[in-house]
Amino acid sequence: MTETDLSHEATDICDQLPDSADVEPAEIHDKLTTLVEDYQVPTDEARRSIMNNYLDDTNIDPDDGDMENQTVSISEIDKPEEWVDLTAKVVELWEPRSDAIGQVGLLGDETGTIKFTAWAKSDLPALSEGHAYHLQNLVTDEYQGQYSVKLNSTTTIEDRDQEIEVGDNSTELAGALVDIQQGSGLIKRCPADDCTRVLQNGRCSEHGEQEGDFDLRIKGVLDDGDTVQDVIFGKEETEAVSGISLAEAQERAMDALDTSVVTDDIQDATLGQYYRVSGPIMGRYLLVDEFERLGQMDDPDQILIRARSM
Ligand SMILES: [Zn+2]
Incomplete structure (x- = not known):
């Protein structure tokens, strides 16, 4: 967000406040800058928070009913x-x-x-x-x-002063790996402190051009016959499930001058196989901590295994 954008935003907020709020754009601009730049609060939320503040101060109920946290x-x-x-x-x-x-x-x-x-x-x-x-x-x-x-x-x-029993948010699921999505295979992550974003064409969206650290992962879709669940296998789990180590994957990609050969290898080894996986659900993904191979899709015996597991 540039300085000009923040100024526009501040003027805009000012325009939307009732006259009774009696506030100058400069004051809003200061608050906005502090929230957005110093505290990295997303602009939309900063805007909402500032509006709430002035609306509270002037005892006017916001039109939007759900502004309370x-x-x-x-x-x-x-x-x-x-x-x-x-x-x-x-x-x-x-x-x-x-x-x-x-x-x-x-x-x-x-x-x-x-x-x-x-x-x-x-x-x-x-x-x-x-x-x-x-x-x-x-x-x-x-x-x-x-x-x-x-x-x-x-x-x-x-x-x-209360005792909280912390729950385990691990979920277990059994199904066929029906899709392996873009961003699977040999990837590079930004090496900057605390970043780890996946590089796109050698660039981090936050830190620009980077050499990057190699990593392996699978972003896949598991189908249990009823519903589909997005799953992510991290490096260790990807190595174990595909039988390809990170070092081997790097070598393969170097020989072929192409990282997509690794994705193809992983796909050959895992697509259409049945797995029982468990791990925490984070947003739309189940992050696989543990998995067990149950069998292959076109193998009738294994489909029985699958039926029993459901
Ligand atoms: Zn970065």
């Missing part, structure tokens, strides 16, 4: 850029990999766990491992089907 359970988080409240326990704290991050770790409730990040600049009180909190005004985020929540300068933290 919802207290959600972790498994309900399935969209990025939403404002939510959570009651959760700090399951783990991790070492921040950048100075911009104040705290990073895992929050858990009865329905599962989710990564959280608190910005250093937000200057929030530190969360303690093992403690429960009611957290208000978090922004959800999504990266490669994995959701996280961001604490920001508008977040409030309340201690909760």
